[in-house]
Amino acid sequence: MTQIRAVSSGTSWQPTRRLQAQRPGAAQPHPAPRRVRDALAPRRVRDALASAGIRRPRMLRGERMELPVDAPTLATERLLLRRHSLRDADDWFALESSPAVTEFLPWPERDRRQSDRHLRDRTRHTRLWQQNDFLALAVERHGRVIGDVSLHLREVPAERRSVEIGWVLHPGHSGRGYATEAARALLGFAFEVVGARRVTAVTDARNIRSLALAERLGFTPVRPAGLAEEFAPSTSPSLSLSWSPSMSLSLSLSREEAERHDPVSALRRALHQQR
Structure with a gap:
């Protein structure tokens, strides 16, 4: 996967133009070299095991934050963000059974029993x-x-x-700003709470x-240092994209950049609604 850094917030990023190389008949990006794929493999395996609840004992997992941060309950104007529950099994199965969801996620096709196990892990x-x-x-809506x-x-x-954020939304609820x-x-x-700098x-x-x-959230994709000659960057002088073998794209957002898009105020509003 690509390493990322922030670039000027004045750059105008238009994903559709950057993705023209993926249309039928167009030139495809160069594949990543073997050494890059080999470097990524341990992380993929580790993340897959972690998703299944298989982890090393905490005493063997290195440095800790000052204090642990537990899952919050956040209420936005229209949504509730809270811990997963086994009571969500029907909705969860509907979500991960949607072809529009699994098309762009590395999730295998799951039957109901496997979906319930996946939810239990979550x-x-x-x-x-x-x-x-x-x-x-x-x-929740x-x-x-x-x-x-x-x-x-x-x-x-x-x-x-730094933390990596992920999001997924059932396609039946897309186009309304929920994600x-x-x-x-x-x-x-x-x-604000975890203390991430990036x-x-x-x-x-x-995935347009x-x-x-x-x-919309302020993320910016850039080319990683040291791999400029081995990946296919965009033609923009101020904005570069880099492609991995799995066609994934890495993006980055710093705290300073985020404040211009106001997520901290969104959190404060969410916490206020919980009081």
């Missing part, structure tokens, strides 16, 4: 404390789960703390909706 991901800890929240947002703790030291509303509230939580996101480069959402 109910356990409720704390960020050490590197690679994972926290997942259900996105009128008592039904319509999506999921998550944080992955990537770097622990306070001066460079933006949920992700913005979780971004505020990441900066938040990253990884999305399939063909996800890219547009990332742009």
